[in-house]
Amino acid sequence: MTTRGLTTSAGRTEGRAAPVARFRWRRDPSLPIYIMTLVVVVVASACSPTFRRPYNLSNVAVQTVALGLASLGQTFAILAGDVDLCVGGVISLTTVISATLMGDDVLTILCVVALCLVLGAAMGAINGLLASRLRMDAMVITFATNSVLMGVALHLMPAPGGMVPYSYMRLVDVTVLQIPTPVVLLVAFTVLSNYVLNRTVLGLHIRAVGGDRAAAFRSGINVTTTKIWAHIVACMFGAMAGLFLAARMGSGDALAGTPFSLDSMTAVIAGGTNFASGTGDVAGTLTAAFLITVLGNIFNHLGVSTYFQYVFKGVLLVIAVAGGAMRRKMQVRARR
Amino acid sequence: MADVPFLLMKGIQKRFPGVLALDSVDFVCEQGEVHGLIGENGAGKSTLIKVLGGVLQPDAGEILVQGAPVKVTSPSRAASLGISVIHQELNLIEDLTVAQNIFLGHEPRRGMGVLDLQAMGASARDYLRVVGLDVDPQAKVRALSLEQKQLVEIAKALSFDARILVMDEPTAALNAEEVKHLLKLIRDLADRGCGVVFISHRLEEVFAVSHRITVLRDGKVVATRARDAIDPETAVRMMTGKGQVGARVTGIAPSGRPLLEVRGLTLPGAFYDVSFTINEGEIVGMVGLEGQGQREIPRAVFGDLRPTHGEVYLRGTRLHLTSPRDAIRAGIAFVPEERKAEGLCLSLDVRQNIALATLDSRQMAGFVRLSREASLIRSLVERLRIQLASPFQEVRNLSGGNQQKVVMAKWLCSRPAVLLFSEPTRGIDVGAKEEIYRLIRRQADEGSGVLIVSSDLMEVLRLCDRILVVHDGRIVKEMPAEGADREAIMTAQWGLEAAPTQGSSTPGLCHGGIT
Numbered sequence: 001m002t003t004r005g006l007t008t009s010a011g012r013t014e015g016r017a018a019p020v021a022r023f024r025w026r027r028d029p030s031l032p033i034y035i036m037t038l039v040v041v042v043v044a045s046a047c048s049p050t051f052r053r054p055y056n057l058s059n060v061a062v063q064t065v066a067l068g069l070a071s072l073g074q075t076f077a078i079l080a081g082d083v084d085l086c087v088g089g090v091i092s093l094t095t096v097i098s099a100t101l102m103g104d105d106v107l108t109i110l111c112v113v114a115l116c117l118v119l120g121a122a123m124g125a126i127n128g129l130l131a132s133r134l135r136m137d138a139m140v141i142t143f144a145t146n147s148v149l150m151g152v153a154l155h156l157m158p159a160p161g162g163m164v165p166y167s168y169m170r171l172v173d174v175t176v177l178q179i180p181t182p183v184v185l186l187v188a189f190t191v192l193s194n195y196v197l198n199r200t201v202l203g204l205h206i207r208a209v210g211g212d213r214a215a216a217f218r219s220g221i222n223v224t225t226t227k228i229w230a231h232i233v234a235c236m237f238g239a240m241a242g243l244f245l246a247a248r249m250g251s252g253d254a255l256a257g258t259p260f261s262l263d264s265m266t267a268v269i270a271g272g273t274n275f276a277s278g279t280g281d282v283a284g285t286l287t288a289a290f291l292i293t294v295l296g297n298i299f300n301h302l303g304v305s306t307y308f309q310y311v312f313k314g315v316l317l318v319i320a321v322a323g324g325a326m327r328r329k330m331q332v333r334a335r336r
Numbered sequence: 337m338a339d340v341p342f343l344l345m346k347g348i349q350k351r352f353p354g355v356l357a358l359d360s361v362d363f364v365c366e367q368g369e370v371h372g373l374i375g376e377n378g379a380g381k382s383t384l385i386k387v388l389g390g391v392l393q394p395d396a397g398e399i400l401v402q403g404a405p406v407k408v409t410s411p412s413r414a415a416s417l418g419i420s421v422i423h424q425e426l427n428l429i430e431d432l433t434v435a436q437n438i439f440l441g442h443e444p445r446r447g448m449g450v451l452d453l454q455a456m457g458a459s460a461r462d463y464l465r466v467v468g469l470d471v472d473p474q475a476k477v478r479a480l481s482l483e484q485k486q487l488v489e490i491a492k493a494l495s496f497d498a499r500i501l502v503m504d505e506p507t508a509a510l511n512a513e514e515v516k517h518l519l520k521l522i523r524d525l526a527d528r529g530c531g532v533v534f535i536s537h538r539l540e541e542v543f544a545v546s547h548r549i550t551v552l553r554d555g556k557v558v559a560t561r562a563r564d565a566i567d568p569e570t571a572v573r574m575m576t577g578k579g580q581v582g583a584r585v586t587g588i589a590p591s592g593r594p595l596l597e598v599r600g601l602t603l604p605g606a607f608y609d610v611s612f613t614i615n616e617g618e619i620v621g622m623v624g625l626e627g628q629g630q631r632e633i634p635r636a637v638f639g640d641l642r643p644t645h646g647e648v649y650l651r652g653t654r655l656h657l658t659s660p661r662d663a664i665r666a667g668i669a670f671v672p673e674e675r676k677a678e679g680l681c682l683s684l685d686v687r688q689n690i691a692l693a694t695l696d697s698r699q700m701a702g703f704v705r706l707s708r709e710a711s712l713i714r715s716l717v718e719r720l721r722i723q724l725a726s727p728f729q730e731v732r733n734l735s736g737g738n739q740q741k742v743v744m745a746k747w748l749c750s751r752p753a754v755l756l757f758s759e760p761t762r763g764i765d766v767g768a769k770e771e772i773y774r775l776i777r778r779q780a781d782e783g784s785g786v787l788i789v790s791s792d793l794m795e796v797l798r799l800c801d802r803i804l805v806v807h808d809g810r811i812v813k814e815m816p817a818e819g820a821d822r823e824a825i826m827t828a829q830w831g832l833e834a835a836p837t838q839g840s841s842t843p844g845l846c847h848g849g850i851t
Contacts, residue, residue, distance in 0.1 A: 199450060199451055199453065201443050202449055204432075204436055207436075208429050211431045212429045215427045215429050219427065220412035221440065277431045278431050
C-alpha cells in the first residue's frame, strides 16, 4: 500500500544504537489487521466463486468508501485522545440535506456539497470547543451532539426518501483506469491524512496531545486548538462519507449514519491506533474498514445471516486489540 | 555584564494558606555558574523554582533578567525568557520519537505547517551530541532508559535556547555511574555559558558540582556562599531549624516487649536491608528527605508492595504478606499519606467508610448487621471526637482533620496490633493535629505498636519514643526521640554520616566521590 512507504521513509534508520528503528514493520501496531485481512480475503476467495469475481471485488471496494472516510476522520479524533461519536449524526444529516436541497444543476450540487462540508466543520469545531473548554469528556459531548443531529435529521425526513439528482448519482460510477472514482478518492485521502499526521506540525501536535495532554501543554502546545482541529477533520470526513452515501443510495435516510459512529471506532482501534498514546496510522484504519466491509459481503455470498456480521465485528475487535496488547507485552519482556 | 546579574530574583514572597512559603527571598544566578540550592523538606525550594518557572505567581517581589524586570506568567513565557525548568517528573511523551520530543512546541517548519524533518533530525542530533547521548533521534522515547530520558529532557531545554537551566532532583533515580555523567554534563553546560540551578537531596553532589550554594530554611535564605567558603557540616547546621520543639506528647512508657520485627527487608530501587523492631506501646518515627525510600517501607510491611527479601514477624510469628488483606487479618493497619486518594471513598458517607475495613466481623451471610454497626460507629465517633452533622454525611464535606479521624476510626474498629502512619497530619490544622497526636498516643498506651513516617521533624520529636533516620534506602541512624539532637538527625538525613556498616566516615563522599 502506498501509505506504508511514506511511514517507513519517515522513520528510516539513521545512526547507531537504534533498537527501535530496525524491524519496524514487526512492531507496527497494524500488523494483526493486515494479516487478518489477508487471511479472510484468501479464504473467502477460495470458498466462494462469486466473491472472487472482479465485479464483486470492485463492489466491496466501493462499499468500503463510506466507512473508510468516516474512519479516517475518527483516526484524527482518537489520536488526539478523544473519540468522535458524532460522525454518525453528521452522515445522517448530510444525506438528508443532499436529498432535500440538491437540484439538477452543477451550481446547486456544488453549493450543497460545500454547505455539508461547512456544516461538518462547524460541528467538529463545536465538539472540540465544548470538549476542551468545558473540560468534559469528548465521548459524552459527541454522544450528545450526535443525538441532536440525529433528531434534526429525523425531523427533516422522518422516513427515508427524497432524491438526489441523477447527474450526482452518476458521479459514483465514473471510473479512473477501471477503478471507481470514490475508491481513488478514498486512497488519495488516506495518503493525504498520512502526510498530515506524520509530516506536519498539526499531526505532531495531535499525537502529542493524545499521548500526554499535560506534557504537551507544558511544551507550549495549544491543546484546545489542536483538539478542535482533530474534531473538525473527523466531522468533515463524516460529511464526505454522507455525501458519498447520498449519491450511492440516491436518496436521504435520517438513520443511514447510525452504525458509523461505532463502526468507525472499531475500524480505528482494530487498525492499531491506541487510545491515549498518540500511536497508530491511517493505513491500518483503512485496512480494518475494508475488512469490516468484506466480512459483511462474505456473509451475503455464503448465505449466512447478515446479523452474524455484528458478532464477527466484535470478535474482530477483540482479536486485533488483544493481538496488539500481547505483542506490546512481549516487547516489554524482551527489553528487560 | 559583571554588575548586572543574568537572573535576579528580589524579595520574592509567596504565601499559602497558613504558611509563608517564601519570605523575601533573594536569589541570583549568573551565566556560566552552577548554583546549588539546598534546604530541608518544606524549606521553599520547590516553591522558589515554581515561581521562577512561571508555574506560581509570587505575592511580592520581582524577577529581573539581565537587569530588566519581567513577569513570568507561564512555563512557555519562562522558556521564551531563556529559563527552562526540568522537573522531577519528566515532561516527555513516551510514544513520540526523541526528535519530536525535543522540538515539540517549536518545530522547524518549511511553511504551511509542514515539518522540516531533515532539519529536525539534524539539529536533534546536534543537541544529543551536546548532552552526550548516543541514540537515534527517530527512536521512541519509550524505549529509552530513565537516564537517557533525562538527557533528552536536557536536550529539549537546550533547544529552547535555555540560558538558565533549573534541575530539580535530577539525580534522584540514577545510579552512581549515571550521576557522575550527569554532573559532568552540568559542568560542561556551565562552561558553555549556561546558568544551572541545581537542587539535590544529596549534599555530596551539590558540593561536587556547584560554584555557589544557597541554603534555604523556612522560606528564607540563610546564606549564599561560594562553594569553597562553606562545608557540608556548616550547610547542615544552616539548614537545621532553631525553632522550639513543643511539649512532648507522653503516655505510658513502652513495655519493651517486641511486637513487630522487620528483618532485612529489601525492595530494590526503594530500600535495602531494613531491620527494625517496634515494641508494644511504642511509637517509632521514621524520618528522611523526600525520596529516600522511607515511604515505601510501611507499604511493604502492609503488603501493598512486595519486597524481594526479608521477613516480618508479629509477636514472634512470621507473617507471609502478599496483599493488604493479609496484613489487615494479621492486625496491621496502614493510614496512607494521600488520604483522599487511598484512605477514603469520598462520595460514601462516614458510616460506610468506617465500616469498609471491618465488614467481615459484622456481616451475616453477606448482609451487614446495621444495628451492631451503628452502635460501634457511634462509640468511635465519640471517642475520636469527630465533628459530624450525622454519620450519613459524605466524607467529602469534612475538614482535613476530621477526614483523617475517619480514616483512623476505620482502622481502630478492627483493633489493630500495629498501626502504620504516613504523614498523619499533613494538611491538617494545628488544633486537630494535637488531637490526632493524643489519639495515636492513646492507641499506643493500649498496647499497639505505631510506626510514623513523617517529613515533619517537630512532629516526630514530640510524639515518638524512638527515631529511625533513613537515607538512600537504608536506616542509617537510630536514637531515642527524647532529647534527640536535631543536628545529628539532619546530618544523618543528608547522608553525611556513614552507615554503621560502613567503616569510614569521610563526610560527603558516601557514593564513592564525584570529581
